[in-house]
Amino acid sequence: MGLFDFFGSKKSPVEKHAGRVADRRAQAPDRWDSIQALGALKSSEAVQALLARFTIYADPSITDQEEKDETFRLIIETGAPAIDPVVAFLRRSESLGWPLKLLDRLVPAERVVTELLAVLEKMDTEYERDPTRKIQLLQALEDRRDERIAPAVARFLEDVNETARFHAIAALFAQEDPTPARAAAQKALSREDSVRGRARFLEAFAERGWDVGEGRAAIENVLPAGWSLDKAGVPRKKG
DSSP, X not given: OOHHHHHOOOOOHHHHHHHHHTOTTSOHHHHHHHHHHHHHHOSHHHHHHHHGGGGXXXXXXXXXXXXXXXXXXXXXXXXGGGHHHHHHHHHHOSOOXXXXXXXXXXXOHHHHHHHHHHHHHTOOSSOOSOOHHHHHHHHHHHTOOOTTHHHHHGGGGGOSSHHHHHHHXXXXXXXXXXXXXXXXXXXXXXXXXXXHHHHHHHHHHHHHTOOOGGGXXXXXXXXXXXXXXXXXXXXXXXX
16 A cells, blocks of 8 residues: 555645635635736646636625736736636636636637537526526627627517617617618517617617518507608617
8 A cells, every 4th residue: 555545645736726815715825826826827727626616706806806816817818728717617617707717818709709609599588587687698799790690689689678679779779780680679679578679679670771671560659759761761869
């Protein structure tokens, strides 16, 4: 029997520090040292352990922010080995804030959109108790330009959640060419029951010269104040 067999196997450098990084009750200096030790390894395994720091909150708030900022810096410095763990973190994380910030720094914009759409594809438009993650995804897509976004967000124009619908509208019409989702947008406008959703649709249609489609009669009855439809069915804002 070897020495390690008798006393137990020796922990790897990652195992030695991973638990402390994710322990909110650990002493701040000890947690900081573990963050630095993992960052120095510059490996995928170390990044996976570091990412756990974003899942806890440690008092006081200034220490929490400093540790997260340092963790962010060390992961970015790791470079290519950090990509796969960060993508996996994005796919499972309840909040997109940190994983999205990391991915934006690690990969080209096209790859970021690919990963966001992969997550969005698994979501549906039915009722869910907490739609926050879906809303964050749609908000993130508002700031990006990619021909894949318009068809991907089209089904969320009729999401059960009004806030999700609103951000789906914004993401769609932020694109250079939202035409692939035109029919879906016309249908969704005729069914939209929120004032701000209708107004956002009408502004976008007016800007692009789109008519409202076959739902004109229903839409005319619920036009917000100051709006009308011209002979072609294109929204016009008075004044």
